[in-house]
Amino acid sequence: MALDQQLLEILACPDTHHAPLEHDAGAQTLTCTECGRIFEIRDDIPILLLDEAREPGSPAASGPAGPAGSPDAAGSSDDSVEGSN
Ligand SMILES: [Zn+2]
Numbered sequence: 001m002a003l004d005q006q007l008l009e010i011l012a013c014p015d016t017h018h019a020p021l022e023h024d025a026g027a028q029t030l031t032c033t034e035c036g037r038i039f040e041i042r043d044d045i046p047i048l049l050l051d052e053a054r055e056p057g058s059p060a061a062s063g064p065a066g067p068a069g070s071p072d073a074a075g076s077s078d079d080s081v082e083g084s085n
Pocket residue numbers: 013014015017018019032033034035036037
């Protein structure tokens with residue numbers, strides 16, 4: 001069941017800018033076009049609450065964004081320490 005297009009048009013971000021929301025039918029979310037907050041749709045009811053919204057930079061929603069450095073870059077060229085007894 002999809003959200004009504006007419007309903008979507010009257011929906012707006014609960015923040016002060018009241019920007020229009022973008023419907024993601026696959027993820028069942030509404031994304032604010034202004035602040036990027038993501039609002040869930042539960043049982044066809046959009047949860048338009050700032051407290052319930054996911055912030056744009058939330059680590060739970062996005063993929064891996066760790067550093068791409070190689071862990072063995074440091075200390076590999078230091079072979080002067082040799083214990084010769
Ligand atoms: Zn917003």
